[in-house]
Amino acid sequence: MEDVILQTNHISKSYRHFKALDDISINLKTGHIYGFIGENGAGKTTLMRILTGLSFPTSGTYSIFGKTKHGDIQTLRKNIGSTIEEPALYPEFSAYRNLELQRVLLGNPDKSICDELLKLLDLYNVRNKKVKEFSMGMKQRLSIALALIGKPELLILDEPVNGLDPKNISALRVLLKKLNEEHGITMLISSHILSELYLLATDYIIIHRGKIIDSLSHRELEAKCENYVKICTDNLPECVTVIEKELNIFDYKVINDRTLHIYAFTEKPQQISQVLIRNEIAVSELSVCGQTLEEYFLSITGGKRDD
Numbered sequence: 001m002e003d004v005i006l007q008t009n010h011i012s013k014s015y016r017h018f019k020a021l022d023d024i025s026i027n028l029k030t031g032h033i034y035g036f037i038g039e040n041g042a043g044k045t046t047l048m049r050i051l052t053g054l055s056f057p058t059s060g061t062y063s064i065f066g067k068t069k070h071g072d073i074q075t076l077r078k079n080i081g082s083t084i085e086e087p088a089l090y091p092e093f094s095a096y097r098n099l100e101l102q103r104v105l106l107g108n109p110d111k112s113i114c115d116e117l118l119k120l121l122d123l124y125n126v127r128n129k130k131v132k133e134f135s136m137g138m139k140q141r142l143s144i145a146l147a148l149i150g151k152p153e154l155l156i157l158d159e160p161v162n163g164l165d166p167k168n169i170s171a172l173r174v175l176l177k178k179l180n181e182e183h184g185i186t187m188l189i190s191s192h193i194l195s196e197l198y199l200l201a202t203d204y205i206i207i208h209r210g211k212i213i214d215s216l217s218h219r220e221l222e223a224k225c226e227n228y229v230k231i232c233t234d235n236l237p238e239c240v241t242v243i244e245k246e247l248n249i250f251d252y253k254v255i256n257d258r259t260l261h262i263y264a265f266t267e268k269p270q271q272i273s274q275v276l277i278r279n280e281i282a283v284s285e286l287s288v289c290g291q292t293l294e295e296y297f298l299s300i301t302g303g304k305r306d307d
Contacts, residue, residue, distance in 0.1 A: 003030040004066075005154055005186050006051065011060035013046055013210075020046045022210040024060070028154070028188060033180050035201030036190040037297055043210040044190045045085060048158050051188075052082045065153075078106055081152035083160060087143030091132035095123050095142050098131060099149055106150040117145040120175065122168075136163030144172070148179075155179070155187045161196060169193070173200050198293040208301045227290035229262040229269045231276075233283045236260060242279045247272065266290075 006028040013021040021043045028034055038044045049055040051062065053074070061068060065076050090098055099114040118124040121141040131139065140163045147155060155176075161169045173196060179185045191197050197204070204221060206214040216224070233239050236258055243249045243262065249272075251263040265272050266288055273286055291299065 004028065005030045006062070006064050006188075008047075008051075008062040009060055011047070011050065011057045011062060013043075013050065013055070014058045019210055021050075021057070024207075024210075024212055026205055026212060026215065028186060030153075030186055031180070031184050032202045033176070033187045033189065033200055035194075035197035035204045036188055036207070037194065037197065037204060037293075038190070038207035039301070042207045044207060045158055047207075048082070048084050048156055048188070048190070052080065052084060052156055053077055054084060078150055079153045080156060081147030081150060081154070082156040082158075083140075083143045083147050084156070084158045087139045087146075089131045089139060089142060089146075092130060094128045094130055095134075095145075096127040098142060099145060102146050102149045108150055113149060113151075117148055120148075121145045122171065137165060137168055140164055141168070141172075153185060155185050155189075157187065157189045159190055159192065161191055161193055169196060176200060194293045194297060204293075206297060206300065214300060221293065221296065225291040225293070225296055226263060227266040227288060229264075229266055229272060230285060230287050230289045231260045231262065231272070231283055232258055232285035233260075233276075233281060234258055235281050238279070239276065239281050239283075242275060242281060243272065246275050246279075261289075 004027050008024050008026050011021055011024040012019065024047060036044050046055065050057050064073050065079065067073055067076055090101070093101070095118060096114055099117060103111070103114060115124065115127070118127050121144060123138065123141055123145065126138065131142065134142065140160065144157070144160060147157070161172060164172060176187065177200065180187060189197065189201070201218060203217050204215070205212060231239060236254070239260060240254070243252070247265070249262055249264050253261045255261055262272065269286060269288055276283060
């Protein structure tokens, strides 16, 4: 049985008449990477601030590493690395000095870790440069290095790819996967770039207007977003007979009396079309359909794309 590294129980957070979080209950299991998905104002950062001790819930409780008492949680937070909202950096100090201060603060005796992390985040060549001279992307990478300085078991990252170019986004994804797979670090990561979360996360938590509306594994998401060939025809029974007999297709679903979804041949739908034409079965639609993570998110939140 997998260990639960963090658990929230019916957490709510209100600001006067506004309810930022409404009855939030989630479980984070050791070794997983959780993509935390929600539009601006959905409550992602509010929950992350509570879990990292930057804010307090109006009601509800949470446990970290199985502990619920405030004193125990405060002690155990040294095993959590985080970046929440804007990177918390000393602009007048160098990158190395920022890391060294964090190392001392967390009580990590390993003096070599600062240079190791600077190399890991591709900042070693600017280790002595003042942070105020850094680009947004460089500050973001340094912030992640700060989150790793205590060798955390749990990493909470709020929009970690902000300000990064595609090359650095890809490099960060590789790094996070490596930290997860080789060091077993559990992660809770929010991002607006849902395609990146799809490439990284093992699980997804979707929040909308302060409520958790779905929690699912990557495999469950793939099942929901599976590609299929959609066929619309007024001669559905004969269409089904033909695809079974001539294409040996049995992985399909009859949606209604004129619509069929076929979960095979999604990369070669022209073969289905050719067989139907040869058998003189007229179709009003034959198309490859499916959902991306973004499309699934929009479908369950009632959202819509920008034109």
